[in-house]
Amino acid sequence: MGSKTMKTFDMPQERLLDVDNVQVHFPLREGLVKAVDGVSYHVNKGEVLGIVGESGSGKSITARSIMRLLPKRAVDAGGQVRMQLRSGEQFDLSSFGRNSRAIRQVRGKHIGMIFQEPMTALSPVHTIGAQIMRTVQLHMGLSRAAARERAIDLLAKVQMPRPEQLVDAFPHQLSGGMRQRAMIALAISCDPALLIADEPTTALDVTTEAQILELLKRLQSELGMAIIFITHNFGVVADIADRVSVMYLGRIVETATVDDIFYAPKHPYTQALLRSIPRLGVDQGRRLPTIPGMVPDPFSVPPGCTFNPRCSHALSGLCDTQTPPEKRFGSQMSRCHIAEQFAQEPVHA
Amino acid sequence: MLAFIGNRALLAIPTLIFISFISFVIIQLPPGDYVTAYAAQLRHAGEYISPLQEEMMRDQFGLNDPMIVQYWRWISDIVLRGDFGYSLEWNAPVSTLIWDRLMLTLAISSASLVLTWAIAIPVGVYSASRQYSFLDHLFTVFGFLGKGIPDFLLALILMWLAFAYLNMDVGGLFSPEFQNAPWSLAKLGNLLSHLWIPLVVLATGGAAGLIRVMRANMLDELGKPYVETAYAQGLSEARVVWTYPVRVALNPFISTVGWALPALFSGDVITAVVLNLPTTGPLLLQALKMQDMYLAGSFILILSVFTVVGTLISDILLAWFDPRIRNA
Numbered sequence: 211m212g213s214k215t216m217k218t219f220d221m222p223q224e225r226l227l228d229v230d231n232v233q234v235h236f237p238l239r240e241g242l243v244k245a246v247d248g249v250s251y252h253v254n255k256g257e258v259l260g261i262v263g264e265s266g267s268g269k270s271i272t273a274r275s276i277m278r279l280l281p282k283r284a285v286d287a288g289g290q291v292r293m294q295l296r297s298g299e300q301f302d303l304s305s306f307g308r309n310s311r312a313i314r315q316v317r318g319k320h321i322g323m324i325f326q327e328p329m330t331a332l333s334p335v336h337t338i339g340a341q342i343m344r345t346v347q348l349h350m351g352l353s354r355a356a357a358r359e360r361a362i363d364l365l366a367k368v369q370m371p372r373p374e375q376l377v378d379a380f381p382h383q384l385s386g387g388m389r390q391r392a393m394i395a396l397a398i399s400c401d402p403a404l405l406i407a408d409e410p411t412t413a414l415d416v417t418t419e420a421q422i423l424e425l426l427k428r429l430q431s432e433l434g435m436a437i438i439f440i441t442h443n444f445g446v447v448a449d450i451a452d453r454v455s456v457m458y459l460g461r462i463v464e465t466a467t468v469d470d471i472f473y474a475p476k477h478p479y480t481q482a483l484l485r486s487i488p489r490l491g492v493d494q495g496r497r498l499p500t501i502p503g504m505v506p507d508p509f510s511v512p513p514g515c516t517f518n519p520r521c522s523h524a525l526s527g528l529c530d531t532q533t534p535p536e537k538r539f540g541s542q543m544s545r546c547h548i549a550e551q552f553a554q555e556p557v558h559a
Numbered sequence: 560m561l562a563f564i565g566n567r568a569l570l571a572i573p574t575l576i577f578i579s580f581i582s583f584v585i586i587q588l589p590p591g592d593y594v595t596a597y598a599a600q601l602r603h604a605g606e607y608i609s610p611l612q613e614e615m616m617r618d619q620f621g622l623n624d625p626m627i628v629q630y631w632r633w634i635s636d637i638v639l640r641g642d643f644g645y646s647l648e649w650n651a652p653v654s655t656l657i658w659d660r661l662m663l664t665l666a667i668s669s670a671s672l673v674l675t676w677a678i679a680i681p682v683g684v685y686s687a688s689r690q691y692s693f694l695d696h697l698f699t700v701f702g703f704l705g706k707g708i709p710d711f712l713l714a715l716i717l718m719w720l721a722f723a724y725l726n727m728d729v730g731g732l733f734s735p736e737f738q739n740a741p742w743s744l745a746k747l748g749n750l751l752s753h754l755w756i757p758l759v760v761l762a763t764g765g766a767a768g769l770i771r772v773m774r775a776n777m778l779d780e781l782g783k784p785y786v787e788t789a790y791a792q793g794l795s796e797a798r799v800v801w802t803y804p805v806r807v808a809l810n811p812f813i814s815t816v817g818w819a820l821p822a823l824f825s826g827d828v829i830t831a832v833v834l835n836l837p838t839t840g841p842l843l844l845q846a847l848k849m850q851d852m853y854l855a856g857s858f859i860l861i862l863s864v865f866t867v868v869g870t871l872i873s874d875i876l877l878a879w880f881d882p883r884i885r886n887a
Binding site for chain 2: 309316332334
């Protein structure tokens, strides 16, 4: 284990996480589903990477493969996930077994995770304090009393009212927003370098969502941690992310800074998604454009560019036969055969 | 919490009064009474008592009084004097008859309950967390076999095996030489050598069903998001499984502890008869057959008290165990 953790990779100094060509397959009776089909992205220290995609695009599965928390019937079909801490310590996460001691020392300690459903993501029969204390005692070796103090501090940090009392509250006694705050306190309890937030505000109403986003932004700058923020909501991404990756059918189709994504998208899928967001004052009296067709069924993914059957720019003979390569425009990446075209005449969404 | 317990305890009183009356009525419902059954038994043995004698016996036992009077006589003796009446058949006070057997019954039944849980919970947890593994399939096969084979048949097979191959003295709880001996280490050893068959028989039957329940509960819980949260904290699999989903999956077990109490008392009648165990189950069966109404009535009353008290205990345990119920 020691040799594994000390192995040095060639990673830029500012890099925290490198996800390289990760593939996750589900062998089902109906056929092989390539839920994640060669996803690569990186996260720099202290930055917020937004990952946008519709349901089933593989964004959560990719995040779980970072944590080695894939469902039991998933097959890890290749790829590498590497992490580099501020201390210079490096981990090859993809080499760790699902229940290995090595990955358990990363989970909860260096990577915290927030889940979508605050209603069910906390144990119903333990107080939130007890759940936070268990993690803190495990990774920081604190005594019970010290762990309790820390749990109260953490609850105060996530702006829980009356933390001294609510530390002994059970999840069902709290509202959804409060539970998500408790969940965040749990995830950041050991000052992780990376926080993975898997649709943390999807189950909340918009007011609470705004509060939670505000809280995450504040914690991020206070603790200097990086965040992978998974969502299907472009509005949320605009609010919190520094860079954005857009996923479609198990692949990343475009990665760019948040400004480039919104003002110079270079993939037709990103453009179509942006066009389908309602905006005040624009397009009044017109129907909101939608993306034609449906997400293909995972057992019959179209050949070539997986988006080609729904793409208004698709060129027959090219887009339906060849998988587009990654094309780079500075820091922007697009997997589209005709991305150059969008680079010349920016499409205003 | 105290108010909750007090409230439940008070509610139990009218329930018990009602149950005692109903059970007394039901015992009287079959045609005839103890004297009829007794006369029939005598005729069977070739003897004979005249209708006049029968009538005298009825007068003597108070069987001719209206039912409500008989009920009142019975229940007021129990409540006011702790006197459960007199068994007509055994010609002995009901309380001695029952209490004599009660200790052994409770000992056997609680031991088998503990054994059942000790088997069912770990096996159920293992089966669920290693679903469709070889051992899971093996436990499933054994589970269905255990559930499918009637207890009394298993008892007969074990008795035969122990007698024919292990040359053991089986049946009952003591060998004849210890039957009336005072308690000693040797007698205790003798008891233990007899006790394993009823324990195995009772525990396997119960465990087979509970393994399935535990496995199903665990499968439900293991898929819940809070389990993933626990893994994401870096806890080991054993700690995740035993601290989180098992705690929740045990709830149905705890809510049925209450039913175990009356079941402990009535025992598994058929198994007890087959194994010739001096427990309360066979005594109840005999009392019902002979329309020995004070004995049978007392039995049913005690069973109902156990049921009501057991349910109360279950409620309290559940409230203590699960905060969602406690605070509801």
